[in-house]
Amino acid sequence: MAAASHTRTGHGALALVSVLLLSLAHGSLSLSLGLGVGGRRLMELYKPDPSELLTYHNGAVLHGAIPVSVLWYGRFTPAQKAVVSDFLLSLTAASPAPTPSVSQWWGTIAQLYLSKANGGANAKRATQVALAGQASDERCSLGKSLKLPQLAALAARAKPRKGGIALVLTAEDVAVEGFCRSRCGMHGSDARARTAYVWVGNSASQCPGQCAWPFHKPVYGPQAPALVPPSGDVGMDGMVMNVASMVAGAVTNPFGDGFYQGPREAPLEAATACPGVYGSGAYPGYAGNLAVDATTGASYNANGANGRKYLLPALFDPDTSTCSTLV
Template sequence: MASFFASKTALPKLFLALCLLQMASATRRLAELVQDQSPPMTYHNGPLLSGKISVNLIWYGRFKPSQRTIVSDFVTSLSSDPSLAQASPSVSHWWKTVDKYYHLSSSKRRTPSLTISLGKQVLDESYSLGKSLTNKHLIELASRGEQRNAINVVLTSSDVAVEGFCMSRCGSHDSAVGSVKVKGRSSRFAYIWVGNSETQCPGQCAWPFHQPQYGPQSPPLVAPNGDVGVDGMVINLAGLLAGTATNPFSNGYYQGEAGASLEAASACTGIYGNGAYPGYAGNLLVDEATGASYNAHGVNRRKYLVPALYDPSTSSCSTLV
């Protein structure tokens, strides 16, 4: 009886295991096929950000000093300054894929290169606009930073609700009319917003450091800086910085239709390393001491997870590892 029961249960389990293996293999092949057939990133004749650009950080709500340092070190790591030592693979090398957009032979105009550096940091720990923000509030906050030769980044704490947050977005980038006039005319400045999703929707906005809310389920990875919410913010900020540089005013580089477009990072959503497929971030580096997963080194011995970027020279998603 025992052997008969075992044989009746073992065969279906073996069959199920083979089916799951085949499905996983098919998923990987499908992901590879999708990546290989990525449509080109089209240039829409608008300006790209160029020259020396400062990234100003506007902290809204309460963040620990250690959390602010994780983000500011990441922005500093984007610089290719040789005096800022970074092990390989590095954040600065990841950013070089963005540089390729500035040197495409198909561009109708030659765009000067872009140099990113950390600018000023503004703290608003008193929630001066409340704890429920609209898009207008984000523009008001972004306006507190420099409006020329800058990207103003608004970062909201985990207890702040933002219009569309967790429902349709984890962050966003746009431009707004500034108060500074250039040659007597109003000019626009670029800004980014990223929210800390730790308590609101980590399964959506902090994956793969949290169990995904939807889709294929896989164990969460250990965050490289020990902060699921802020390490997730870095992923989103990284992608939005790439999109802001190459499509700052909605007429630069993007795929698809305006208003529903895919940019340098969003065209490669969910890919962080080679072999990635839905529910699996890819083959990443692992810190032997902490077990944390990462794919890029930064300044001050930081480790980060950065998203794949669409490489315009190969028309495919490019990863560091």
């Protein structure tokens, strides 16, 4: 198993650094150079190396019918499981919801990435996610302190189908190597089996300020009030944000040679290239202009199946080098 890990965090200072680095990488930051020509400062636009741009590296993507097999590791209530299950059901247009919708967000991934892979061979083929099955390991058979290789082993237990994704979700009392310190989730793959896997942890009791922001105050940076989560469960709504981000990476860069920016070992991908951006006008410490439910006061940017509302990450548009948001 070759795993590629990715970090998503609401850490204000890190978000600021990310924005500056992304600005440089995308060629959008002007550098002022004092060259002393008659007291005039010359402005020079930084032109990044092509390897620093989010581009297609001619590898495989996941497309067509993508079966997702879920493994719940640790204890989750039926209500908690329904939050994620309904999100997965919402990804397909077969589950209609008012706009802006989860299926609209998924369609953006297909439009910006999947349709352009393999010389555009996938352009006319609809890509849909299907919930293939769910299994539980409530007793935590591998213990409650997991190393990264064990995540791949758990993914294999989910029995993902060829061209599909195994989704491993760990409960809030399960510690995972690097969780909270350097990652909120990750995705990897089994190149031989041609399957991908995604892991995301419930951060409710370990690091909600890092992995469930903006539904919890960040550990560092601007301390704006936390937003109200749509499901009423900070940990689960945080998990959905991270599941969305990692699934976006898993389908567009499943085997490390698809769409990404930067080094292959630590790439920026479709969603992770837009850290902390959920709505228009976002900046470090502010998630952006979001919709607010008049009854519950919950903030969201996407409608889903069964009346659900979700907050989903912005997606990077390689053509314009901007972050595309639903609202």
